[in-house]
Amino acid sequence: MNNKKVKVEIWTDVMCPFCYIGKRKFEAGLAKFAHKDEVEVIWKSFQLDPELKNDGTLNLTAYMARRKSVSLEEAATMSEGATQKAAMVGLHYNLDKVIPSNTLKAHQLAHFAKKHGLQSQAEELLFRSYFIDGQDIDKDATLLQLVEELGLSTETFKGALDRQTYVPDVKADIAEAKALGIRMIPHFLVNRQYVISGSYDSQTFTDMLTKAYNEEQQSPIPINIEFTQGDSCDLDGNCD
Numbered sequence: 488m489n490n491k492k493v494k495v496e497i498w499t500d501v502m503c504p505f506c507y508i509g510k511r512k513f514e515a516g517l518a519k520f521a522h523k524d525e526v527e528v529i530w531k532s533f534q535l536d537p538e539l540k541n542d543g544t545l546n547l548t549a550y551m552a553r554r555k556s557v558s559l560e561e562a563a564t565m566s567e568g569a570t571q572k573a574a575m576v577g578l579h580y581n582l583d584k585v586i587p588s589n590t591l592k593a594h595q596l597a598h599f600a601k602k603h604g605l606q607s608q609a610e611e612l613l614f615r616s617y618f619i620d621g622q623d624i625d626k627d628a629t630l631l632q633l634v635e636e637l638g639l640s641t642e643t644f645k646g647a648l649d650r651q652t653y654v655p656d657v658k659a660d661i662a663e664a665k666a667l668g669i670r671m672i673p674h675f676l677v678n679r680q681y682v683i684s685g686s687y688d689s690q691t692f693t694d695m696l697t698k699a700y701n702e703e704q705q706s707p708i709p710i711n712i713e714f715t716q717g718d719s720c721d722l723d724g725n726c727d
Contacts, residue, residue: 491527492703493696498533498664498674501593501624503720504569507614509673509686511576516692522700530606532594532660533672535720539589550587584621593624598653599644605637612636671721
């Protein structure tokens with residue numbers, strides 16, 4: 488039975504640059520929280536571009552230019568902005584190497600890892616593979632390598648991938664996000680009462696965790712929802 492006082496549900500997509508940044512800021516905020524052992528973190532799937540197909544020839548700049556209907560120069564400027572913000576939290580993005588990929592298979596890996604208690608570790612490896620190593624996360628070979636890094640069975644995961652075992656879990660997360668009106672990520676939902684939508688500073692996360700914990704000590708019944716917004720990506724292709 489789970490007796491943890493604070494539950495944090497985080498909707499992300501591996502191809503969202505602010506989701507990796509937001510992960511780092513959340514982790515920093517969690518590290519400063521006095522009761523971090525009382526926090527349950529659940530990562531949930533979200534797809535910014537579920538119809539994306541790429542044979543490996545489409546780079547990130549061209550993809551962004553096409554998706555946002557801007558020039559290649561404007562798209563490159565957007566990428567530079569994300570790179571600078573990533574550097575501020577110790578992440579060294581190589582966006583010139585990024586291969587825009589459909590993330591359905593990557594989300595299946597996250598759910599496979601969740602079954603083994605390694606979901607947060609899987610999310611980290613997926614983000615690293617995409618934004619830093621420039622790997623194609625839609626390829627089975629890439630994902631199997633990450634499964635091996637996690638110390639899990641590549642044979643079991645390949646079978647699950649072939650049978651689409653975890654697709655219903657991915658779709659359920661996405662349907663839940665739609666039902667909650669979530670259109671931008673990262674999206675942090677704390678105790679189903681507090682929302683941080685976007686990549687915010689670490690202290691904001693610490694403060695919200697503290698508030699949620701203190702209120703849970705007094706009463707487990709949520710009264711209202713508080714909303715805070717930071718850097719994010721949305722379903723229309725906007726990342727700012």
